[in-house]
Amino acid sequence: MTEVIVSLAIGVLAASGVWLILRPRTFQVAIGLSLLAYAVNLFIFAMGRLRMGAAPIVEAGKAADPAAFADPLPQALVLTAIVISFATTALLLVVLLAARGLSGTDHVDGREPK
Amino acid sequence: MLPIVLPLAAGALTLVLDEGRQMLKAWISVGAAVLLVVIAAALVRLADESFATVYRVGDWPAPYGIVLVVDRVSAILVLLTSVLGVASLVFSLASWHRAGPRFHSLVQFLLMGINGAFLTGDLFNLFVFFEVLLAASYGLALHGSGEVRVRASLHYIVVNLAASLLFLVGASLIYGATGTLNMADLALRWREAAPPDRALFEAGAAILGVAFLVKAAMWPLCFWLPAAYSAASAPAAALFAVLTKVGIYAVLRTGLLFAGEAQAAPSTGTPWLAYGGMATIVFGALGVLASQDLGRLASCSVLVSSGTLLAAIAIGSTPLTGAALYYLVVSTLALSALFLLVELVDRGRGPGADVLAVTAEAFRASDSEDESSEVGRVIPAATAVLGLSFGACAVMLAGLPPLAGFVGKFAMLDALLEATPVPRASWAMVALLVVSGFATIIGMARAGVRRFWALPEGSMPRVRILEIAPVLALLTLCVVLTVAAGSLIEYLDAGARALHQPGGYVDRVLAP
Numbered sequence: 001m002t003e004v005i006v007s008l009a010i011g012v013l014a015a016s017g018v019w020l021i022l023r024p025r026t027f028q029v030a031i032g033l034s035l036l037a038y039a040v041n042l043f044i045f046a047m048g049r050l051r052m053g054a055a056p057i058v059e060a061g062k063a064a065d066p067a068a069f070a071d072p073l074p075q076a077l078v079l080t081a082i083v084i085s086f087a088t089t090a091l092l093l094v095v096l097l098a099a100r101g102l103s104g105t106d107h108v109d110g111r112e113p114k
Numbered sequence: 115m116l117p118i119v120l121p122l123a124a125g126a127l128t129l130v131l132d133e134g135r136q137m138l139k140a141w142i143s144v145g146a147a148v149l150l151v152v153i154a155a156a157l158v159r160l161a162d163e164s165f166a167t168v169y170r171v172g173d174w175p176a177p178y179g180i181v182l183v184v185d186r187v188s189a190i191l192v193l194l195t196s197v198l199g200v201a202s203l204v205f206s207l208a209s210w211h212r213a214g215p216r217f218h219s220l221v222q223f224l225l226m227g228i229n230g231a232f233l234t235g236d237l238f239n240l241f242v243f244f245e246v247l248l249a250a251s252y253g254l255a256l257h258g259s260g261e262v263r264v265r266a267s268l269h270y271i272v273v274n275l276a277a278s279l280l281f282l283v284g285a286s287l288i289y290g291a292t293g294t295l296n297m298a299d300l301a302l303r304w305r306e307a308a309p310p311d312r313a314l315f316e317a318g319a320a321i322l323g324v325a326f327l328v329k330a331a332m333w334p335l336c337f338w339l340p341a342a343y344s345a346a347s348a349p350a351a352a353l354f355a356v357l358t359k360v361g362i363y364a365v366l367r368t369g370l371l372f373a374g375e376a377q378a379a380p381s382t383g384t385p386w387l388a389y390g391g392m393a394t395i396v397f398g399a400l401g402v403l404a405s406q407d408l409g410r411l412a413s414c415s416v417l418v419s420s421g422t423l424l425a426a427i428a429i430g431s432t433p434l435t436g437a438a439l440y441y442l443v444v445s446t447l448a449l450s451a452l453f454l455l456v457e458l459v460d461r462g463r464g465p466g467a468d469v470l471a472v473t474a475e476a477f478r479a480s481d482s483e484d485e486s487s488e489v490g491r492v493i494p495a496a497t498a499v500l501g502l503s504f505g506a507c508a509v510m511l512a513g514l515p516p517l518a519g520f521v522g523k524f525a526m527l528d529a530l531l532e533a534t535p536v537p538r539a540s541w542a543m544v545a546l547l548v549v550s551g552f553a554t555i556i557g558m559a560r561a562g563v564r565r566f567w568a569l570p571e572g573s574m575p576r577v578r579i580l581e582i583a584p585v586l587a588l589l590t591l592c593v594v595l596t597v598a599a600g601s602l603i604e605y606l607d608a609g610a611r612a613l614h615q616p617g618g619y620v621d622r623v624l625a626p
Contacts, residue, residue: 084278
């Protein structure tokens with residue numbers, strides 16, 4: 001069940017992100033990129049395999065068993081990816097505002113279609 | 115290690131210094147870049163002695179820790195990057211580095227990202243360095259501001275962010291399928307993967323390939339490039355000339371590493387890469403013919419160059435790869451010189467004069483204001499020097515004798531026709547190489563005639579020695595490389611042989 005929900009969530013996020021990227025307004029593009037980034041982050045996390053009801057690291061009262069750990073590497077990758085996408089989105093927002101200020105429109109081409 | 119840490123330190127140092135102390139920052143920046151050239155030259159020598167030298171970050175053994183690997187090809191590319199860094203920094207000292215904040219820090223971070231991408235031996239680390247160089251390049255593309263630049267950068271940023279997300283999807287798929295991100299370890303592991311995992315790995319590699327090809331600007335993925343590059347300020351564009359090469363290097367490295375020794379059976383993506391590369395050449399050549407301003411012409415030449423390289427890599431016999439690497443080095447030098455030159459030549463012209471010049475000869479008499487407020491000393495016969503340099507760039511890019519472009523193209527043609535019987539793809543490639551050279555000659559000659567012989571009165575370009583010196587230095591380097599072509603090609607051939615037989619690389623990285 002978890003697998004279905006997680007994959008549906010990733011799919012819906014990615015689809016909305018792609019649709020928004022293809023929209024003509026810069027703000028929609030920025031939001032679309034953020035949604036896509038969320039989808040990708042979840043995807044990376046899911047690549048560490050999903051498991052139900054497992055202990056985060058060690059179960060209380062038992063000896064540690066490395067085979068039962070959740071894979072920590074995808075989590076580290078997700079952290080890096082989150083930081084990077086956060087920073088680039090912030091940069092994109094600044095550029096977006098600059099484009100709005102310089103061209104007077106929020107169309108991605110810097111001018112309204114005829 | 116040093117080629118990454120040094121620009122990082124210099125960039126951080128220039129970041130904390132106050133904007134008022136431009137001279138000090140400039141000295142730090144240029145000093146660091148010059149030091150980088152020395153280090154890169156030492157790396158080139160080091161790489162020549164052994165197969166591949168491995169540096170383990172934090173001294174963790176290879177499949178667990180992150181490794182930096184230097185072999186011949188990456189050493190040469192690091193050297194190329196640092197030479198371009200010095201040239202564009204010196205160029206920018208004349209005026210550009212005051213056009214916006216934090217120029218020196220951005221350049222240093224860009225150098226750090228590029229060097230890191232060339233040296234890393236880890237897939238996710240490669241992503242991080244890609245992001246570092248992209249983030250710095252966003253800043254540099256915006257450097258100097260202005261509406262055209264902001265609009266072009268907006269597209270550039272969005273396209274590259276989307277490509278980075280694809281990169282992440284590909285890398286995580288590969289990790290999910292094989293459980294490792296170390297490139298050498300991957301080369302061994304993916305063969306042993308179970309069939310469903312193997313399909314996942316191949317899907318991941320394909321997505322990764324698309325992400326690399328966006329950076330390398332292969333044909334259907336390249337429409338962002340001309341606008342962004344021609345809008346960028348001259349020193350930034352000169353550095354960007356090497357950015358597409360990072361994508362090409364990534365394709366070359368990962369493709370050959372994963373293909374392994376089994377060169378007889380090319381993987382399924384190879385023909386696509388070859389045709390895509392050829393389509394890029396066609397698109398770039400048409401762009402060269404159609405472009406009316408010099409910046410766009412130079413950007414389309416970037417496309418021609420990267421298309422040539424992609425197709426050559428895809429056809430991929432070992433001597434062809436060596437020749438293509440030589441072409442990569444010289445064409446990047448020439449493109450960089452061209453981007454710097456374009457700025458100097460176009461300075462005396464009004465913004466828009468390029469478009470008008472095509473239809474209206476009447477605009478001949480318009481004495482336009484200098485775009486930059488910097489009024490330099492007019493060096494005698496400035497036009498002559500500029501014209502000669504432009505001619506040299508044209509000869510280099512079109513691949514005419516006697517300069518290095520000819521040597522590179524000739525070596526590639528020779529390698530293409532070596533196999534008997536010559537496959538059809540190779541014939542197509544030969545034809546395209548010749549035709550694209552021809553298109554470059556026509557485009558550049560037309561532009562050159564319009565700029566230098568039909569020079570309007572009063573639009574004598576003003577050039578400072580500080581600005582023309584890097585251009586001349588880059589072109590001199592091209593001449594030197596022509597003379598020393600033999601030894602460089604030998605070196606790169608050895609590098610290409612090592613790339614085509616990744617066993618040695620894998621052994622060195624995974625050695626305890």
